[in-house]
Amino acid sequence: MALRIIFMGTPDFSVATLEALAEAGHEIVAVYSQPPRPAGRRGLELVKSPVHQAAERRGIPVFTPVNFREEADRAAFRAHDADVAVVVAYGLLLPEAILTGTRLGCYNGHASLLPRWRGAAPIQRAIMAGDAETGMMVMKMDKGLDTGPVALTRRMAIGENMTAGELHDALMWAGGVLMTEAMGKLEAGDLPLTPQAEEGVLYAAKIDKAETRIDFSKPATDVHNHIRGLSPFPGAWFELPVAGKPERVKVLASGIGEGRGKPGEVLDHAVVSALAGRLTVACGEGAVDFLRLQKAGGKLLDAADFLRGTPVAAGEVLA
Template sequence: MALRIIFMGTPDFSVPVLRALHEAGHDIVAVYSQPPRPAGRRGLELTPSPVHRAAEALGIKVRTPVNFKNPDDVEAFRALGADVAVVVAYGLLLPEAILTGTRLGCYNGHASLLPRWRGAAPIQRAIMAGDAETGMMVMKMDKGLDTGPVTLTARVAIGETMTAGELHDQLAEAGAKLMVEAMTKLEAGELPLSPQPAEGVLYAAKIGKEESRIDFSKPAPEVHNHIRGLAPFPGAWFEAEINGKPERIKVLKTELAHGSAEPGTIIDAHLAIACGASAVRPLRLQRAGGKPLDLADFLRGTALPSGTRVG
């Protein structure tokens, strides 16, 4: 037997779940994704989302409503006669008519250990907060923001140097296996649901542009977590004077270092930078318009001697 599934997702993170459900033999009756967005150098080409492209490669029909305010879009959704909707990083709020528009409801794959890190950026926020672990959870959706009852969980350790990009990939693969298991249990009527705890709620707000600048006045562990939580995208950055001109430099990987000075001061020949307490050493950097470089390659082409102030 197989479930009739509507899949709803948009970014790369969602693609492994879509493929896993398809490979498990479920009938994906339609895929919903956000509409194609302008891309390319001039922003003139409309580019389908990663989920959109993956669905077309699998021969699955794709729908891209701007929202579900049009009653015709809601009716078209319900007319699919699906057993369940699986939602992974779709990016649109779903009205009650959609949440109740399948026989068994909507199940979400969420990248945190709920109720910690509800909201838009759970992967980044977990790293930025210095969490030692996170995970994927399957939740039955309700009208709240990630407030529905939860079921299966896959826990993932967060290494001390792990970046958001690395954690993203681990969680995506874990989420694919978990959702297949959840749908197997749901089909058999053996998927238990438990309400989320009332305590421990934290919200993972969307990453704002103003957060990308590195604040070296903070202790080194916080600076380190901030940088790896924003790597590789959008990338944390500092400003330094190069050839007499200020330039933004992204930092994509760091390690903790020893030493002290005024925060934002380079304190050795290997680019250790003083923080509010102790120091961090960038290990991978990117100049504006350039490609990411490991520290040794970066220093061969960029002079930032000890005593230079950055920030």
């Protein structure tokens, strides 16, 4: 017998779980997502979220309350008469009226090994911190921020050059499989719940624009982790003088390089760098290779193509 599920999610990351639950035969009685947001160059067009669009393709009714402060919104939620709510990157801290608004409660798919990296940006923070492992967890939600008991876990190694985008996609698909397994166990009445450890709590704060600039005074490993943790979005960046004016350049792929020099110093001649397919820059300790770069408003280019169009002299100091 299938569960009656309310699904709550917003970005692409959530869509895989919605699709997996629907394909497993559960009845998705309603989808909740963040309201359409302005998009496009001028921000004049309101665009529905990826989850909103996916639900409409399946003919599932979609609800987009700004919050659940209005009793009418809370009553509408309860009126779906759902067995359970599944939440994946919805974007709101749910009030108790919603947490208790279904027969079996709310279950969240979270992209970290809780209690490490509770909060908004667990994928990016895990990579930026140099973690070698992360995972997906299904937990039963309570009033805290990602504090509820854990039901199921799938661990995943983080490769030394893996970007946030690559890890995002791997966890996205793993999350759909894991939540489907969890709902099957919940339906059968044998879903285990284990309280989170009290030690090892870390919070994954939302990425702030102020922290996206590359700090070459840090060790090369930290710079590399910073770059891959912010790739592809929002992107770590430095400034490069072009025609006498500083121009912002994003770095979307990197590796640990060889050599040493002043922090930010370019270590190879432009021709040598272009032939080698990387731009090597000194850090506080060691050096980092820039492998894919993008000027503001420009195309994403491999380092060799970037350097053919924008030569960077050995000894130049980037900031």
